[in-house]
């Protein structure tokens with residue numbers, strides 16, 4: 137029987153081993169007992185980190201232009217974070233939160249609450265982004281139950297969104313390729329269009345008019361479903377992996393916030409990728425002028441030094457639960473892990489003390505300018521977009537018609553493999569448009585990046601793109 141799990145353009149793990157290393161890597165692959173993410177592929181073995189570089193066992197240095205998957209915002213060898221982890225490990229690594237609170241947990245919650253949008257001053261900690269989305273969805277449900285509205289069961293989300301790979305988070309997301317094999321296990325979210333101006337804004341429409349059209353469609357979907365049945369709406373404030381660094385058009389989120397309020401629907405903003413300074417403010421929603429009821433963070437929170445995620449809950453959500461049943465019916469063994477929290481405290485302090493979000497605001501436009509200069513007229517680059525240090529190039533077969541490459545061209549995989557060969561980590565994905573076609577490559581470098589690294593990044597990306605599209609020079 138043929139497998140229903142298809143190799144997909146989204147599956148950018150298809151890294152042929154870098155030339156020269158393949159023999160050894162294949163040997164390692166055969167010997168490995170790890171159930172790897174891409175078990176058929178050889179991977180270089182990462183052995184060290186040095187600032188914005190990852191170093192493999194052969195000594196090859198990779199410029200980390202994507203912070204892995206928008207994680208390593210402080211690079212790979214931040215001394216203060218390393219010291220904080222060492223100190224905490226000597227003091228207390230873990231104490232189960234059903235028995236104790238702990239100092240780094242309290243300090244982290246206080247630090248985050250002090251800088252979060254007003255009212256979001258209770259923080260629930262978990263071990264990563266998917267877990268944080270699960271917690272947010274369960275909080276939303278319990279809130280509605282505690283308020284005496286148990287008929288509110290439906291999650292609304294946007295097509296081609298990504299909120300994580302656990303079953304609840306996957307069910308909430310609209311990424312068709314990731315969902316497909318698991319569809320029978322997933323509850324059905326009510327889906328609406330993403331805010332994706334490059335492809336969906338009509339030529340005669342202003343950005344504001346496009347946002348308004350989406351907001352009207354959003355309201356119509358709620359009315360059609362029965363507003364009293366809708367529990368929450370979840371969206372990435374700036375779309376990350378699936379669409380590729382896509383901010384909303386001006387005014388869109390304010391209209392969404394109003395509509396959610398009108399119908400008693402909780403607004404969950406997923407800032408797992410775009411939050412924690414990545415787009416130029418600690419929380420991406422600060423730039424949208426909205427405050428969600430639940431705000432989900434991860435990735436940059438621990439900067440890869442420890443696995444950690446969190447949900448900020450608005451006071452009314454916290455009060456409804458504490459004043460109702462009295463507790464949130466949830467919890468994981470590693471919630472509020474002392475070592476993870478200590479690392480995240482050190483990351484937060486580094487962001488603040490080293491003014492790294494200022495650096496995001498400075499380097500983001502510098503990188504954007506370099507990308508536009510180098511690739512703005514490239515025949516296969518249709519769009520260059522993003523915010524802060526979350527940027528992406530969308531690749532097209534025909535610029536004017538914005539025609540995507542066929543899925544069989546495996547453009548995203550080829551970009552990723554070629555980049556690794558050139559000593560560059562970027563974050564390409566395929567299936568951008570509908571789960572099948574559409575390719576982008578995202579850049580999300582560490583916030584400590586310097587101008588010389590931007591030059592190196594753009595040079596290596598140009599070599600990568602030249603190798604993938606050798607006929608581009610003729611078409612210019």
Ligand SMILES: Cc1ncc(COP(=O)(O)O)c(C=O)c1O
Nearest residue numbers: 264265266298299300376408409
């Ligand atoms: C927006 C968004 N939400 C949730 C997740 C899931 O996070 P994790 O991989 O830490 O479970 C991701 C991961 O890429 C993400 O980008």
